Amino acid sequence: MxxxxxxxxxxxxxxxxxxxxxxxGYCMPQEDMPMLPHTEILQYEEIERLVGIMxxxxxxxxxxxxxxPLMRKDIERVAAGIKRVKxxxxxxxxxxxxxLADKAETLLEAGIDGVNISLDTTSLERYELFTRRNTxxxxxxxxxxxxxxxxxxxxxxxxxxxxxLPADWLGVIKLAQTLPAxxxxxxxxxxxxxxxxxxxxxxxxxxxxxxxFGTLTPAxxxxxxxxxxxxxxxxxxxxxxxxxxxxxxxxxxxxxVRLTAVGDLKxxxxxxxxxxxxxxxxxxxxxxxxxxxxxxAVARKPLRHQGxxxxxxxxxxxxxxxxxxxxGMYRVGG
Ligand code: SAM
Ligand code: SF4
Numbered sequence: 001m002x003x004x005x006x007x008x009x010x011x012x013x014x015x016x017x018x019x020x021x022x023x024x025g026y027c028m029p030q031e032d033m034p035m036l037p038h039t040e041i042l043q044y045e046e047i048e049r050l051v052g053i054m055x056x057x058x059x060x061x062x063x064x065x066x067x068x069p070l071m072r073k074d075i076e077r078v079a080a081g082i083k084r085v086k087x088x089x090x091x092x093x094x095x096x097x098x099x100l101a102d103k104a105e106t107l108l109e110a111g112i113d114g115v116n117i118s119l120d121t122t123s124l125e126r127y128e129l130f131t132r133r134n135t136x137x138x139x140x141x142x143x144x145x146x147x148x149x150x151x152x153x154x155x156x157x158x159x160x161x162x163x164x165l166p167a168d169w170l171g172v173i174k175l176a177q178t179l180p181a182x183x184x185x186x187x188x189x190x191x192x193x194x195x196x197x198x199x200x201x202x203x204x205x206x207x208x209x210x211x212x213f214g215t216l217t218p219a220x221x222x223x224x225x226x227x228x229x230x231x232x233x234x235x236x237x238x239x240x241x242x243x244x245x246x247x248x249x250x251x252x253x254x255x256x257v258r259l260t261a262v263g264d265l266k267x268x269x270x271x272x273x274x275x276x277x278x279x280x281x282x283x284x285x286x287x288x289x290x291x292x293x294x295x296x297a298v299a300r301k302p303l304r305h306q307g308x309x310x311x312x313x314x315x316x317x318x319x320x321x322x323x324x325x326x327x328g329m330y331r332v333g334g
Contacts, residue, residue, distance in 0.1 A: 001295060003298050003301040007301070009058060010060045012054055013256060013258045013259070014062060015258065018036050018067045018330060019071045021068055021133065021135065022068065023131060028330045041261050052086075053291050055088055062082050065093075065334060066095075069095055076103075079111050080110040094116040094157070096118050097117045098133075098138045098139050098142060099142070100142030104146050115151050116157050117157065122168075122174070124136045130161075143181075147181060154180075157186055162188065164199070169185055170212055173209060177235065177237065179237060185205055185242050187243065191270075201244075202247055202248075217231060219231055227250045257274075257301070264277065270302075
């Protein structure tokens with residue numbers, strides 16, 4: 001499936017819940033938000049069916065995200081269902097790792113290939129400030145547990161948010177000195193109003209890393225190429241990666257779409273535009289009709305983002321099934 005700019009859509013991120021056991025300021029609003037009722041959330045059979053339809057259209061890689069995906073009680077069943085779909089070559093999971101120590105084994109058995117763990121600091125006090133929760137020890141146990149199992153990859157994601165200090169992300173980078181895990185710095189994207197201000201961007205962070213840990217040598221890009229650029233550091237087991245979400249636009253090679261927990265297919269992280277698939281699934285549509293609706297929606301994938309959250313550009317002028325439902329990062333899954 002190609003969009004009008006010739007980009008092949010091969011990667012689907014599936015948010016399986018809007019619930020989370022943390023409250024990272026850059027992702028979730030500080031005040032208590034109403035959580036979606038369970039009846040609104042896609043069931044595991046519905047997710048499997050949609051992934052099957054999308055695999056038929058060329059999707060090869062799927063990542064489970066949230067909210068916190070491990071808050072979903074049937075997460076292993078969701079994973080096993082997707083893994084059964086013909087054509088899916090890689091199934092990843094992005095998690096804050098708080099519940100991972102308990103679930104890592106069953107997730108591996110269910111077919112998860114790679115785990116990305118989000119961790120923005122290695123300081124207990126700073127973790128509690130960032131996440132507004134006191135689960136640092138569980139998250140570190142989750143990381144250790146994942147590394148002790150034969151996942152194809154375990155990576156650590158660290159957001160360079162306006163709250164972060166160099167000591168926070170340098171501490172996370174340092175983990176790659178002794179652990180066989182790539183650490184990726186993700187540039188902060190201004191998606192909520194709760195986190196404001198200027199954040200350090202990747203070029204400056206890379207200069208600081210060199211001052212502390214030595215010369216960064218560009219690493220060979222591992223196939224299939226994602227948005228991260230990688231380097232090696234002397235004496236480090238893991239690589240250092242950077243996702244230039246803001247400072248360098250990688251939109252022209254974007255190969256992804258996102259399925260929210262309520263079944264909206266979003267075409268770009270920054271735009272509240274897409275297609276509501278749940279009414280089609282629950283309204284008795286055949287797979288071929290849903291596939292055709294998805295292809296039509298993908299024809300509206302924006303060429304690039306504009307560095308800030310956008311509305312549903314042009315949606316009103318088009319088909320009624322296009323959504324205009326504002327979604328925070330915790331609803332879309334990053
Ligand atoms: N709860 C899981 C976790 O934190 O890994 C999965 C969902 S979370 C929305 C997915 C990723 O998005 C995390 O790595 C998180 O750090 C990142 N993220 C959330 N808000 C962000 C923002 N405003 N800018 C950059 N990355 C963000
Ligand atoms: Fe939860 Fe992940 Fe968002 Fe943090 S980044 S609030 S862990 S969904």
